[in-house]
Structures are given as C-alpha cells and as structure tokens.
Amino acid sequence: MKPSTHAHSRPPQALSALTGRLRGQSRKITGPRQAILEILRRHPHPMTNREIFAAMPKGRCDLATIYRAMHLLEEMGMVQRFDFGDGTARFELVGEGDDGHHHHLVCTRCAGVVEIDECFLREIESRIAARNGFKAVTHKLEFFGICPECQR
Amino acid sequence: MKPSTHAHSRPPQALSALTGRLRGQSRKITGPRQAILEILRRHPHPMTNREIFAAMPKGRCDLATIYRAMHLLEEMGMVQRFDFGDGTARFELVGEGDDGHHHHLVCTRCAGVVEIDECFLREIESRIAARNGFKAVTHKLEFFGICPECQR
DNA sequence: ATCGCTGCAAAAATTTTGCAGGTAA
DNA sequence: TTACCTGCAAAATTTTTGCAGCGAT
Numbered sequence: 001m002k003p004s005t006h007a008h009s010r011p012p013q014a015l016s017a018l019t020g021r022l023r024g025q026s027r028k029i030t031g032p033r034q035a036i037l038e039i040l041r042r043h044p045h046p047m048t049n050r051e052i053f054a055a056m057p058k059g060r061c062d063l064a065t066i067y068r069a070m071h072l073l074e075e076m077g078m079v080q081r082f083d084f085g086d087g088t089a090r091f092e093l094v095g096e097g098d099d100g101h102h103h104h105l106v107c108t109r110c111a112g113v114v115e116i117d118e119c120f121l122r123e124i125e126s127r128i129a130a131r132n133g134f135k136a137v138t139h140k141l142e143f144f145g146i147c148p149e150c151q152r
Numbered sequence: 153m154k155p156s157t158h159a160h161s162r163p164p165q166a167l168s169a170l171t172g173r174l175r176g177q178s179r180k181i182t183g184p185r186q187a188i189l190e191i192l193r194r195h196p197h198p199m200t201n202r203e204i205f206a207a208m209p210k211g212r213c214d215l216a217t218i219y220r221a222m223h224l225l226e227e228m229g230m231v232q233r234f235d236f237g238d239g240t241a242r243f244e245l246v247g248e249g250d251d252g253h254h255h256h257l258v259c260t261r262c263a264g265v266v267e268i269d270e271c272f273l274r275e276i277e278s279r280i281a282a283r284n285g286f287k288a289v290t291h292k293l294e295f296f297g298i299c300p301e302c303q304r
Numbered sequence: 305a306t307c308g309c310t311g312c313a314a315a316a317a318t319t320t321t322g323c324a325g326g327t328a329a
Numbered sequence: 330t331t332a333c334c335t336g337c338a339a340a341a342t343t344t345t346t347g348c349a350g351c352g353a354t
Contacts, residue, residue, distance in 0.1 A: 083235060083237045085235045085292060087239060087241075089239075105280060105284055105286060105289070107286070114284050114286075116280065120272070120273065120276050121272065121293075124272050125295065128257060128268065128295055129297060132257055132266050132299075132300075133299070133300035133303075134257060134259070134266075134295075134297035134298060134299055134300070135297060135298045135303055136297050136298050137257070137295055137296065137297035138295070138296050138297065139293060139294065139295045139296065140237060140292075140293070140294050140296070141273075141291060141292070141293040142291065142292050143277065143280055143286075143289055143290070143291045144289065144290050144291065144292070145281060145286035145287060145288050145289035145290065146286060146287045146288050147284075147285070147286055148284075148285035148286070151285075151287055
C-alpha cells in the first residue's frame with residue numbers, strides 16, 4: 001500500500017470540532033466515537049470498518065458499534081462512503097462545509113490510494129439528468145490502475 | 153423498476169454464438185450454462201446472481217453454479233461486472249468484440265436502470281494516469297437519481 | 305475415459321439486529 | 330432521570346469452497 005500521496009489538501013479537523021458536531025445534533029460523545037473519529041482524522045484515505053477496528057487500541061470497542069457509528073456519521077454527513085468494488089464499504093472523514101464528493105485512484109496490486117479532488121462530471125451529470133428526466137442525479141466514480149511502485 | 157429504456161442498441165446475440173465462444177475455449181456447454189446465457193441474453197440490464205437464479209425455471213441449477221459460471225464468463229470477457237454500491241454484484245452480457253465498458257443511470261427509489269453508452273472519461277483517464285505515474289488505468293462510473301415515474 | 309462441471313453442504317466474510325445493561329447529558 | 334449507546338450474541342446476506350458423483354466431449 002505505497003502511494004499515500006494526496007494531491008489534495010483537506011486540513012485535519014480538530015477532534016473538538018468533530019465532537020462539537022455530534023453535540024450539536026444532541027448525540028452523545030462516547031469513548032468509542034471519539035476513538036473512531038480520532039482514527040479517521042489521522043487517516044487521509046478511506047478505511048473499512050475492520051481496519052478501523054484493527055487500528056483501535058486493544059478492541060476498545062465492538063465491531064458492531066463501529067458499524068452503527070458509521071451509519072450515524074454518514075447520515076450526519078460527517079463521513080463519506082466509498083466503494084472500491086471489492087464488496088466492503090470504506091469511509092473517509094468529510095470536512096466541515098464540504099460535501100465530501102471526490103474520487104480515488106486505486107492500485108489494483110497493492111491497494112494504495114491517491115485522492116483525486118477534481119470532479120469532471122458536474123455538467124455531464126446535468127446533461128444526463130435532463131436527457132432522461134431524472135432528478136437529483138449524482139455519481140460514483142473511481143479509477144483503478146497500477147501504481148509506479150508496483151510496475152517495477 | 154420502471155425505466156428500462158436503453159438509449160443504446162446492443163443487438164441480442166444468438167445463443168449459438170454464445171455457446172460457440174464457450175466451445176472455442178474448450179469449456180463445456182452444459183444445461184445450467186445455457187440457461188444462464190439465455191436469461192442474460194433476454195435481459196438488457198445488469199442482474200444479480202440471485203435474480204438469475206430466480207429467473208431460472210424451478211431451481212434448474214444451483215446458486216453456487218451460477219457464481220462459478222459468472223466467474224468463468226467474466227474471465228472470458230463474456231460478461232461485465234457492475235457495482236451499484238449496494239453490496240451485490242451485477243452482471244451484463246457483453247457483445248462479441250465489445251469490451252463491455254459502459255455506465256448506468258440508476259433510480260434510487262425503484263432500482264430502474266437506464267443504460268448510458270457514452271464514455272466521458274477516456275482522455276481524463278490518461279491525464280490521471282500520466283499525472284500519477286499509473287499504468288493500465290480504468291474506471292468505474294455509475295449515475296444515481298430519481299426517475300420520472302418516481303418523481304410523481 | 306477424461307476432466308470439467310454440478311449439486312449439496314458447509315464455511316467464510318460482511319453487515320444487521322435484539323436485548324439487557326450502562327452512561328452521557 | 331432518561332434517552333441514547335454499547336457489548337455480546339445471533340442472524341441475515343453474499344460469496345467461496347470441499348467433495349463425491351455425473352456428464353460433455
């Protein structure tokens with residue numbers, strides 16, 4: 001998992017800012033949730049629930065709790081769900097005010113991830129919506145390839 | 153599941169042409185495989201393995217056999233795997249000589265699917281590959297929205 | 305007669321859920 | 330105190346795999 005370069009610059013959010021968003025929605029600030037947010041905060045790339053669980057000091061919380069927390073955080077817009085097509089969901093922290101929409105370039109050999117901040121499809125999205133009479137059209141896009149390290 | 157419009161026109165392939173491709177790779181033409189190909193042939197949209205199983209006359213073959221067949225057909229390039237982000241794989245028949253690369257517009261209410269034949273990202277793909285030193289870059293892209301029927 | 309393929313059953317992996325008890329507010 | 334959360338256990342899905350026997354070539 002070599003390429004951890006991220007061309008973007010999502011500034012790390014303070015933990016207090018994150019818990020504040022929870023408090024604002026009158027959700028409780030518990031040990032497991034703080035631990036999860038702390039882990040996501042330090043990780044610039046999408047993580048599976050199992051990875052979050054593994055990164056947690058000595059099973060500090062149950063895996064089921066992580067699943068429930070990610071549902072909540074996703075609903076609140078604090079994390080964004082990504083799907084790399086291997087059948088396991090991945091989550092990334094979303095900056096305050098950001099909608100979290102971006103893409104990734106994933107190495108199919110080592111699973112390394114490069115963040116892609118540009119979005120190329122905004123206008124194509126509206127064209128497709130109009131042409132087919134759809135509303136509220138969004139998209140999911142991920143790139144896959146072989147990273148420089150894995151080519152050698 | 154209303155919108156079954158497909159702007160594209162993938163001509164249905166004869167079953168004999170399909171089995172011929174199997175024969176050409178010295179794979180066996182069995183009852184289950186013929187049934188699977190027949191079902192896919194009549195379905196212009198991606199199907200889950202369970203849907204294929206359900207469309208099969210009276211459990212004519214085992215679900216595990218369908219999984220194994222789809223692996224084979226995918227490897228042979230006869231079907232293309234799609235991922236609508238709900239954690240279950242979907243498969244669509246690929247025309248002879250076609251690479252199967254295309255996208256979908258999926259209704260998040262009724263799960264209806266519109267096929268999108270254009271691909272907008274060929275050149276962006278090479279730009280991203282070059283910029284990050286990746287090789288063999290591909291992408292997966294799906295659109296989601298609310299179809300005309302479901303808006304009423 | 306091969307070797308590949310199938311059905312059945314069991315297992316693996318991810319995700320969801322019920323429930324009783326605990327804790328943040 | 331009162332909701333909300335958590336851990337534990339069980340269940341629901343999707344997908345994979347082992348094995349013995351059958352069947353296409």
